[in-house]
Amino acid sequence: MILTACALTDIGLRRKNNEDCVFADPDNGLFIVADGMGGHLAGEVASQLAVDTLRDHLPPRTSVPEDAAICLQQAFLAASRSILQAATADKSRRGMGTTLSVLYLDNGIAQLAHVGDSRIYRLRGTDVEQLSIDHSLVAEQERKGLISPEDARNSQLRNILLQAVGLENKLDVFRLRLPLQPGDLFLLCSDGLSDMLDDEQIGDLLRRNLSVEQTASQLIEAAKTAGGRDNIGVVVVKIAD
Ligand code: CA
Numbered sequence: 001m002i003l004t005a006c007a008l009t010d011i012g013l014r015r016k017n018n019e020d021c022v023f024a025d026p027d028n029g030l031f032i033v034a035d036g037m038g039g040h041l042a043g044e045v046a047s048q049l050a051v052d053t054l055r056d057h058l059p060p061r062t063s064v065p066e067d068a069a070i071c072l073q074q075a076f077l078a079a080s081r082s083i084l085q086a087a088t089a090d091k092s093r094r095g096m097g098t099t100l101s102v103l104y105l106d107n108g109i110a111q112l113a114h115v116g117d118s119r120i121y122r123l124r125g126t127d128v129e130q131l132s133i134d135h136s137l138v139a140e141q142e143r144k145g146l147i148s149p150e151d152a153r154n155s156q157l158r159n160i161l162l163q164a165v166g167l168e169n170k171l172d173v174f175r176l177r178l179p180l181q182p183g184d185l186f187l188l189c190s191d192g193l194s195d196m197l198d199d200e201q202i203g204d205l206l207r208r209n210l211s212v213e214q215t216a217s218q219l220i221e222a223a224k225t226a227g228g229r230d231n232i233g234v235v236v237v238k239i240a241d
Contacts, residue, residue, distance in 0.1 A: 001029075001105065001107075001108065001180070001239065001240075002236060002239075002240035003026055003029075003105070003238060003239050003240060004026070004211070004212045004237075004238050004240075005018075005024040005026045005031060005039070005212055005235065005236065005237040005238070006024065006211075006212040006213045006215070006216040006228040007022040007023055007024035007031070007216070007235045008022065008216040008217060008234055008235075008236070009021070009022045009037075009230075009231065009232065009233040009234070010220045010223075010224065010231070010232045010233075010235075011231055012192055012223070012224065012228040012230050012231050012232055013017045013224055013227070013228030013229070014218045014228060014229050014230070014231065015230060015231055017041060017043075017044060017107075018044065018231045019035060019036040019037065019043030019044050019046075019047055019098075019231055020033070020034070020035050020036070020047060020190045020192065020231040020232065020233030021033075021034045021035075021036065021044075021047035021048050021098075021233070022034075022188075022233045022234065022235050023051045023055065023235070024235050024237070025055070025111045028052075028060055029104055029105035029106050030055060030058060030102070030103075030104055031053050031102070031103040031104075031105075031186070031188055031228050031235045031237050032049075032050075032055075032100070032101070032102050032103075032167075032188070032205055032235070033099075033100075033101045033118045033188040033189060033190055033233050033234070033235055034046075034047035034051050034098045034099060034101075034118070034233075035047060035098060035099040035116065035117075035118050035191065035192070035231070035233060036048075036050075036096065036098040036099075036118035037096065037097055037098065037164065038087075038093060038095055038096030038097065038202075039092070039170055039182065040078075040092045040093070042052065042087070042092065042095075042096035043092040043096060043098070045086065045093060045096060046083050046086075046087075046093075046096040046098040046166050047077055047098040049082050049083050049086060049098075049166075050079040050082075050083065050098045050100050050165050052168070053075065053078050053079040053082045053085070054076070054079055054100070054102065057071070057074060057078050057079075058071055058072070058075055059066075059071065062131065063182050064067040064130040066108060067179060068104055068109075068111045069111055069113075069175055070205045071139045071173065072102060072104060072111060072113040072173070073113070073173055073175070073186040075113075076100065076113060076115065076165060076171055076173050077169070077171060079100060079166070080165045080166050080167075080168070080169065080171055081169070082136070083096060083097065083165060083166025084166055084167075084169070087166065092171050095146035095167070096166060097164035097165060097167040098116070098164060098165050098166055099115060099116025099161070099164060099165070099190070099191075100113075100114065100115050100116060100118070100165045101113075101114045101115075101116070101118055101119065101120050101132060102114065102188075102189050103119060103120060103186055103188060103235075103237060105180065105237075105239075108179060108180050109177060109178070109179060109180065110133060110167050110176075110177070110178045110180050110184075110186070111168070111175070111176075111177050111181075112131055112174070112175060112176040112177075112178070113114065113173050113174070113175050114132040114133075114174040114175075114209065115135060115164065115165050115171055115172075115173055115174065116134075116161055116163070116164050116165070117134040117135060117136045117137050117161055117191050118132075118161075118184065118188065118189060118190045118191065118233075119132050119187075119188070119189055119191075119194050119197075120132040120187070120188050121186065121187040121189070121202065122149070122184060122186050123183070123184070123185040123186075123187075123203070123207065124181060124183070124184055124185075124189075125183075126207060128199065128202065128203035128206055128207070130199065131176055131178075132174060132176075132240075133174055135161055135162045135164075135172075135174070136156045136159070136160060136161050136162060136164050137157055137158075137160040137161075137162060138151075138152040138157055138158045138160070139152060153198075159191075159193075162215075163239050166232050171182070180239055181239070182239060182240065182241050183214075183238075183239060183240075184236075184238075184239045184240045185206055185235075185236070185237070185239070186235075186236070186237040187202070187206060187215075187219070187234065187235070187236055187237045188234065188235040188237075189202075189219070189232075189233060189235075190229070190230070190231065190232060190233040190234075191230060192221060192223060192230035192231045192232035192233065193220075193230070193233070193234055194227065195229065195230060196222075196223040196224075196226040196227055196228065196230075196232075197219075197222055197223055197226060201222065202219070205218055205219055205222060210234040212237070215236045216236045219232075219234050219236075220232050220234060
């Protein structure tokens with residue numbers, strides 16, 4: 001399986017620090033976006049801890065057992081435990097947490113694991129689809145039909161998460177296992193991208209068929225042009241045709 005990938009993050013135009021952490025390891029098929037939260041630089045600590053723990057807990061690709069999904073679930077729980085421990089050890093970091101969106105590719109299979117409101121999209125042919133679901137209050141209300149997509153988009157409550165890594169020992173990790181197809185393009189991103197650009201704008205950019213580096217930097221530039229209110233983290237992964 002030949003693939004190219006690019007991970008980029010940008011502080012945006014309004015924030016004083018960058019709490020997004022992005023990671024791409026094409027050799028091991030591992031790609032991560034984490035968007036941390038918590039005051040006094042704690043958000044940065046949480047997202048970095050999540051990425052480091054995940055990386056350490058997943059075996060190298062050559063030795064991945066059949067059930068990568070179980071490894072991912074355990075890695076998420078380990079990440080949550082390390083953040084909780086770090087938060088307990090330092091009062092200024094209490095309550096820190098992070099979103100965590102992971103794409104793990106092996107043997108023609110994509111494994112997705114995700115908690116929070118960062119997102120994983122896939123472009124296949126000309127179809128762009130959000131594969132992850134947002135663990136946010138408004139997204140859940142929208143899924144239940146209680147509010148319209150537009151209400152969800154404009155809600156003051158849109159940043160309230162239903163769960164985050166590091167805040168509790170129990171996690172309901174969203175998981176999906178999909179066969180890969182040649183030409184598939186994946187985008188992992190933080191809400192600093194998806195709050196600034198709607199799915200159509202993101203889709204238009206993905207369909208331009210640029211290099212992964214150009215796609216990643218154009219997504220970030222577009223989010224900044226649209227206001228850049230938050231940190232922007234993107235990982236673009238392209239499976240060769
Ligand atoms: Ca964010």
